[in-house]
Amino acid sequence: CCSCNILVPPNVSGVKGKYVTFPLTMPSSVQVSVLSWFKVSSSGNNNIFKWATYELQLGPLTSADSGTYSVTVVGTNMDVELGQTTLEVLDPVAEVTITSSLNEAVEFNSTVILTCSAKGSFLTYKWLNGSTPVVADGKHLMVNASQLFVAGVFRKDLQGPIYCTVQNQLESSTSPAFSMNVSYGPENLAMMKVPDAAFLKKDSNLTLSCSAVSSPAAELKWFFNGAELPQKGTTLALTSLEEKHSGNYSCVAFNSKTMRYAALQAATVLIIEPISGTNITAPTSLLIAGNTTVNLTCKASKGKADSVTWLKDDKPLMDTNRIVYTSDKTTLTIITVQKEDAGNYKCQLTNKMNSDSSIYTMAVNYxxxxxxxxxxxxxxxxxxxxxxxxxxxxxxxxxxWKFNDTLLKITTAEYKIEKPVYSNSGIYTCEARNSVTGLTQKATHNLKVKGVGELNDQLSDGAIAVCLFSLSFSLLLF
Known part of the structure; x- marks a missing residue:
């Protein structure tokens, strides 16, 4: 009689070129007397396998080994156990490779399709970015069995390494690492100035460096006040700078793969020549009070001033109704110069680099x-x-000097009589003359010479006046 025990699983799989074992599950109550394996053939000519153990092992497998296999077990009590299973011989997983729909990609612009190819039977696919499984989001990343779709690719999407693992129920194989350079940029431009100063001295040197994040490396162009310079590359070296080199320097990056440009905000460079050779230009003619208008002009032989300061006798010179300046204060005008205008005039020129000054001493004739x-x-x-x-x-x-209209031989401001006599009494006249202005002034003085003691014996003019007043008052009383 035959039992209904399950001796073998209904299906068994094996890989071509390898061995497969048919597992046999024997009931504990069965004492085996005879065990036979055979392959069931549609022609009725079954292949009989003599096997010393309960399990049958076949190999190396070929496609012809696929089919139905039976096992018969005869117990010592002459009971018969039967089992049957189907062997499926699978092609091995092999030659796993990744191919791309594009040879190169541009960030945000390109859609890349990666295809995983492999040999084998009943294959399934798994995508990895490094060691992390690729998770499809339905928009940017999509997986369709052996294909990975990347829409609007990002620069890091395919840096990988990307792997494709192919497997069936018996084995698996992983592709070689795949990566793709994605062109991006330029972006994040940066400029560096050496020396990094707000302004530079004339004849100094300056180096400008420009960098950009870009793949492939961006082509860098330099512009001065909007006009392209012949120099290209990451560095712009400027030597022996002059004031004409002052202006705005900018860097523009271009990526020939992405066809994108990026410009950096211009860096302002200011070249200043130190001030030297400051001088005040003044009239060479004589200045006469009340007659002359004076122009004083302050200029430097080198350098340009940002500010002009005028001082007189070391004190700030302010605007008045007679003192006016030009708009840049380089010229000072004194209208109808007066004697009080005489003194030391100082002009001080200042720029961001230094200060320089000049002094002019003004003499006013009056x-x-x-x-x-x-x-x-x-x-x-x-x-x-x-x-x-x-x-x-x-x-x-x-x-x-004149005495009673008689010219004296005195030409100084002082006239001294050591021992006057009565004949020295009279009118003394002094005449002062300025040889430049041509003006003269006269003054007179009445001198009386008295005898010794006469000035003390006589009442003073005040005493005489008091006496006369008293006498007049007395006469009125009478």
């Missing part, structure tokens, strides 16, 4: 102004008489 004579009006004989003629003037006046 006078003589109103003359006067100082000295006693009454003296006693043998007293010393000192008369002084005062008449403010520049240059100092020359003097002549």
């Amino acid at each position: 006078g003589p102004e109103k003359a006067s004579i100082t000295g006693p009006s009454k003296v006693e004989v043998e007293d010393t008489v000192e008369l002084k003629c005062i008449a403010p003037s520049f240059p100092p006046s020359t003097y002549t």
Whole structure:
């Protein structure tokens, strides 16, 4: 009789070129007397396998080994156990490779399709980015069995390494690593100035460096005030700078694969020449108070000033109704110069690099102004008489003296009589003359010479006036 025990699984798979074992599950109650394996043939000519163990092992397998296999077990009690299974011989997984729909890709623009090819039977596919499984999101990343779709590829999507693992129920194989360069950029431009200063001295050197994130490396062009320069590359070296090199320098990057440009905000370079050779230009003619308008112009032989400061006698010179400046303050005009305008004028030119100055001493010719004579009006004989003629003037006046209209041989401002006599009484006249202005001024002085003691014996003019007043008052009482 035959039992209904399950001796073998219904299906068994094996790989071509390898061995397969048919597992046999024997009931514990069965004591085997005879065990036979055979392959069932449609022609009825079954292949009989004599096998010493319960399990049958075949190999190396070929496609012809596929089919139905039976096992018969006869127990010691003459009971018969039958089992049957089907062997499927699979082609081995081999030659796993990844191919791309594009040889090169541009970030954001390209859609890349990776196809995994392999030999074998009943294959399934798995995509890995490095060691991480690729997760499809339905938009950017999509997986369709042996194909991986990357829409609007990002630069890191295919840096990988990308692997494709192909497997069936018996074995698996992984492709060689795949990666693809994705062109991107240019972006993140940066510029560096050496030296990094707000302004540079004339004749100094400057190096500008430009960098950009780009694949492949971007072509870098340089522009000065919007005009392209012949120099190209990451570095722009400028030597022996002049003021004409002041302006805006910019860097533009171009990627020939992405066909994209990127420009960097311009860097401002200011070249300044130090100020030197400052000088004040002034009239060469003589200045006469009340007659002349003066222009003082301050300029430097080298360098350009940002500011101009004027001082007189080390104090700031302010605007007045007679002192005016040009808009750039380089020229100072004094309208109808006066004697008070004489002094030291200092012009100071300043720029961001340094300061330089010049001093001009202004002399104003004037006078003589109103003359006067100082000295006693009454003296006693043998007293010393000192008369002084005062008449403010520049240059100092020359003097002549007259006594009672008679010219004296005195040409100084002081006239001294050591021991006057009665004949020295009279009218003294001083005449002051300025040889530049051509003006003269006169002053007179009345001198009376008295005898010794006469000035003390006589009442003073004030005492005489008091006496006269008292006498008049007395007469009124009578």
